[in-house]
Amino acid sequence: xxxxxxxxxxxxxxxxxxxxxxxxxxxxxxxxxxxxxxxxxxxxxxxxxxxxxxxxxxxxxxxxxxxxxxxxxxxxxxxxxxxxxxxxxxxxxxxxxxxxxxxxxxxxxxxxxxxxxxxxxxxxxxxxxxxxxxxxxxxxxxxxxxxxxxxxxxxxxxxxxxxxxxxxxxxxxxxxxxxxxxxxxxxxxxxxxxxxxxxxxxxxxxxxxxxxxxxxxxxxxxxxxxxxxxxxxxxxxxxxxxxxxxxxxxxxxxxxxxxxxxxxxxxxxxxxxxxxxxxxxxxxxxxxxxxxxxxxxxxxxxxxxxxxxxxxxxxxxxxxxxxxxxxxxxxxxxxxxxxxxxxxxxxxxxxxxxxxxxxxxxxxxxxxxxxxxxxxxxxxxxxxxxxxxxxxxxxxxxxxxxxxxxxxxxxxxxxxxxxxxxxxxxxxxxxxxxxxxxxxxxxxxxxxxxxxxxxxxxxxxxxxxxxxxxxxxxxxxxxxxxxxxxxxxxxxxxxxxxxxxxxxxxxxxxxxxxxxxxxxxxxxxxxxxxxxxxxxxxxxxxxxxxxxxxxxxxxxxxxxxxxxxxxxxxxxxxxxxxxxxxxxxxxxxxxxxxxxxxxxxxxxxxxxxxxxxxxxxxxxxxxxx
Numbered sequence: 309x310x311x312x313x314x315x316x317x318x319x320x321x322x323x324x325x326x327x328x329x330x331x332x333x334x335x336x337x338x339x340x341x342x343x344x345x346x347x348x349x350x351x352x353x354x355x356x357x358x359x360x361x362x363x364x365x366x367x368x369x370x371x372x373x374x375x376x377x378x379x380x381x382x383x384x385x386x387x388x389x390x391x392x393x394x395x396x397x398x399x400x401x402x403x404x405x406x407x408x409x410x411x412x413x414x415x416x417x418x419x420x421x422x423x424x425x426x427x428x429x430x431x432x433x434x435x436x437x438x439x440x441x442x443x444x445x446x447x448x449x450x451x452x453x454x455x456x457x458x459x460x461x462x463x464x465x466x467x468x469x470x471x472x473x474x475x476x477x478x479x480x481x482x483x484x485x486x487x488x489x490x491x492x493x494x495x496x497x498x499x500x501x502x503x504x505x506x507x508x509x510x511x512x513x514x515x516x517x518x519x520x521x522x523x524x525x526x527x528x529x530x531x532x533x534x535x536x537x538x539x540x541x542x543x544x545x546x547x548x549x550x551x552x553x554x555x556x557x558x559x560x561x562x563x564x565x566x567x568x569x570x571x572x573x574x575x576x577x578x579x580x581x582x583x584x585x586x587x588x589x590x591x592x593x594x595x596x597x598x599x600x601x602x603x604x605x606x607x608x609x610x611x612x613x614x615x616x617x618x619x620x621x622x623x624x625x626x627x628x629x630x631x632x633x634x635x636x637x638x639x640x641x642x643x644x645x646x647x648x649x650x651x652x653x654x655x656x657x658x659x660x661x662x663x664x665x666x667x668x669x670x671x672x673x674x675x676x677x678x679x680x681x682x683x684x685x686x687x688x689x690x691x692x693x694x695x696x697x698x699x700x701x702x703x704x705x706x707x708x709x710x711x712x713x714x715x716x717x718x719x720x721x722x723x724x725x726x727x728x729x730x731x732x733x734x735x736x737x738x739x740x741x742x743x744x745x746x747x748x749x750x751x752x753x754x755x756x757x758x759x760x761x762x763x764x765x766x767x768x769x770x771x772x773x774x775x776x777x778x779x780x781x782x783x784x785x786x787x788x789x790x791x792x793x794x795x796x797x798x799x800x801x802x803x804x805x806x807x808x809x810x811x812x813x814x815x816x817x818x819x820x821x822x823x824x825x826x827x828x829x830x831x832x833x834x835x836x837x838x839x840x841x842x843x844x845x846x847x848x849x850x851x852x853x854x855x856x857x858x859x860x861x862x863x864x865x866x867x868x869x870x871x872x873x874x875x876x877x878x879x880x881x882x883x884x885x886x887x888x889x890x891x892x893x894x895x896x897x898x899x900x901x902x903x904x905x906x907x908x909x910x911x912x913x914x915x916x917x918x919x920x921x922x923x924x925x926x927x928x929x930x931x932x933x
Contacts, residue, residue, distance in 0.1 A: 326921070352478035365646040378403070380919070418470050434745060533902045535894050549916050552717035556707045556722065556917040557880065558660065560881055561602035561850070562783035562870050564730070564858075564891040565593050566900065567609040567650040576907070578861050583902040588616070589701055592905030594622055594698050604701075605757075606728035606783040610640065613647035615788065623655050630655035632670045636693035652697040652728045652784075660707035664723070664758065669696035670752045671744045678821045684813040689740050696729035698755055698779075705912040719919035723777060727752060729784040731794070738809040742793040743819065745786070748839035749798075750823050752780065773851065777920045780843055790851045790866055798845055798871055802838040826845060844874040848913040854885050861898035861909050870911050876918050883912035 378400070385396035549557060568586040572577075582588060599607060605628070609655045610619060615632040623630060634651035641649065656663070675690040708715055729748055732740045756775050763773040788794035793809035805816055823831035823839060831840050848870040856867035873880075886909065890896070899907045 330633045336914060343827070352735060362402045371853055375406075379554040388610050394845070400843065404665075408895070421479045422897075435703070456848055467874070475687070494744060511842070531680045535896070535901075536694045536890075537902065537903050538886045538890045540634070541886055543881055546879050550713075551712045553720065556703055556919075557598070557710045557914065558603040558608070558707060559912060559914050560604045560781060560783065560870055561597065561600060561910055562606050562608075562728070562868055562905060563593075563597070563910040563914050564785045566906040566908065567611045567614075569611070569648060569650070570609065571900065576795075576860070576898065578897050579900045580902065584900060586614075589900065589905040590618060590878045592903075593720040594618075594901045596905070596910055598626065600658075600910075602912060603657045603660055603707075603710040604781070605630075605653075606725055606726070607653040607655075608728065608730040609650045610653045611648055611650050615653055619653060619655075627657055627659055628655045629658050629663065631663070631666050631697065631699055633695055633697050634765045635695055652695060652730055654697060654726055654728055656701055656726070660703060660704055661701040661724075663699055664675075664702050665700040665755075667698040667700075667751075667755050669698065669729070669748060671695065671747050673744075674747045674751070674822060675818075678818050680818040680821055682814050685743075685815060685818050688737065688813065689743050692732045692737070692740055692744070694730055694732050694744060696727060696751065696784075697750065698725060698727045700725050700755075702760060715919045719926055722779065722917065722919060724779045724781055724917070725752065725756065725772075726781045727783070729782075730782065731786045731788065733787045738788075738792065739811045739813055739815070740807045741786070741788050742797065742807065745788075745794045746803075746819060746839055746841075747822055752782075753831070753842055774920075779876050779917060779920075780871075780873045781877075781915075782845065783869070783911075785868050787867050795847075795869070797839070797841070799847060800838075801842075801844065802833070802840040805832075806837060845871040846877075846879075847871055848879045848915070849882050849911060853882060854909070854911075855888070856885075856909075858908050858912065859899045860892075868911055870913050872915060876920065877915050880916050882913040883910070883913075885909065 352447050354665055356859075381396055381400060385400065389395050418630075458810055484577045492760065526805045527660075549555060566589070571586070571589065573584065576584060603624075607619070612632070612634045620630055620632075632651060632653040634646065634649040638646045638649040638651070672690050672693050675685050678692065679685040703720065703724065705720050707722075708720065716835075727748070729744075731744050759778060760773055761776050781800070786794055793803050793807045797803040797806075805819075819839060820832045820834075831842070833840055851866060854866060856864040857866050858864070886904075899909075
């Protein structure tokens with residue numbers, strides 16, 4: 309459920325869209341769900357008016373209840389404290405914080421749609437890093453889009469924006485001429501100016517008029533946000549390494565970087581426009597990656613063009629190589645359109661690992677090939693073009709250099725199958741999420757089977773490698789909470805055929821077909837009424853460590869994961885969360901934020917991997933069913 313705040317945010321977005329319309333046509337209204345993903349539908353003025361009437365009724369009812377309930381609650385809390393029976397202070401504080409956030413949002417949305425009272429003014433020069441003097445942001449009101457309340461230190465002046473012919477909004481900025489100072493506001497906000505018209509301003513001060521792109525450059529290079537940087541995320545040690553045995557210690561990062569096409573004001577209206585721009589965010593994302601320099605990096609929501617022209621060149625300079633695949637839709641697009649399709653990427657440090665084999669997993673193709681006449685599989689699963697990506701890596705000798713006891717030569721080239729996936733986002737399609745995950749694990753089994761078969765052909769003696777010798781690492785944005793069928797399936801190794809996440813749709817026959825391996829060893833246990841997979845997996849993060857990996861206005865929860873083989877790998881430590889006090893004290897309602905470039909937080913774990921021959925039974929947890 310969106311809750312009152314989500315509904316209010318949605319309605320205000322619609323109202324702002326109508327107010328800012330220049331061409332008399334009603335725009336499409338972009339609504340957002342609990343995961344902040346867009347749902348575009350045409351909106352009529354009558355529909356918006358009806359929504360606003362509902363909003364008015366809600367506001368009236370809430371005001372009436374609050375005016376009675378809050379004073380009574382405070383009196384009751386005081387009586388409880390006097391009688392040493394406890395207090396309601398924590399509840400009252402929580403309600404107060406929520407109402408303060410709501411007031412901030414309403415003040416900004418309603419004020420900025422009518423006048424310039426919420427605009428930020430660039431005043432006092434703070435740096436000479438740019439060709440023009442740099443300016444510090446100031447504001448007259450609590451501006452949630454700048455991340456906090458800022459202060460004016462000099463005499464305030466009004467300013468304005470003008471609409472461009474292409475629908476963009478230009479702005480005045482200057483070099484501290486007294487009457488011409490830069491005014492900054494969200495790019496979709498039209499402010500009414502007390503300055504002379506743009507033409508007269510250009511005649512009087514031509515040097516203060518610039519193209520919007522220059523304004524963007526100045527914003528990116530010189531803007532200063534007064535919200536303090538969040539504190540460093542803590543490193544949380546979990547266990548000690550066993551130094552008496554050979555082991556490979558390496559780090560793994562999983563990070564959804566939020567691709568540019570999803571980072572819109574309609575979806576993240578609480579974040580200033582300039583902080584949503586990819587040219588601004590990509591620096592923060594790369595800084596995050598390079599700060600930790602994990603040995604293996606898995607990324608989701610990487611645009612095709614950005615992989616080849618940004619991520620891969622940048623990381624190659626630091627000793628990485630990588631692979632990438634866009635979502636399945638890219639195959640049906642023109643070359644120009646294809647470069648904006650997002651997908652998954654895997655990078656590895658070339659000094660420690662070498663790539664042996666890569667494999668793309670297309671869930672819609674698997675659905676098409678195995679639908680077995682199921683309309684639900686065709687209509688619900690096949691239409692989603694999410695992907696998985698797998699890379700078979702082998703360790704090099706340098707990967708074992710941090711252990712006191714070196715492995716045998718036969719143990720140096722340890723195989724690790726690294727998989728990443730971006731599962732479908734929509735909470736209404738939890739059946740699709742679970743089916744895609746079952747497909748993923750079935751394909752991993754197929755990949756390992758192919759590797760084993762190929763090893764026999766490469767071997768001089770015609771011997772196959774043991775499938776249990778290939779260790780597994782699974783990372784991704786699974787868009788599923790810890791209590792979901794997806795996580796239950798991965799951690800427990802099985803899920804009921806009648807699990808509530810299947811929503812009663814007819815998938816059993818086609819799932820049995822998907823789960824059948826080449827040697828007819830089915831991953832379906834019909835007598836037990838369960839679907840199974842072949843690996844014992846552990847989550848690198850205890851779910852109590854990170855309360856959320858995705859942090860937006862309408863949704864905060866754990867949906868990103870790192871899983872590893874239980875019997876051969878263990879977590880030595882993980883990167884902890886950002887201090888929640890920073891969010892609360894600075895009233896940060898969601899991410900992205902000028903200091904946080906994605907709506908997801910990166911996961912980082914240090915793993916200890918033991919050589920296969922030192923483990924018992926089935927080294928990677930593979931269960932021969």
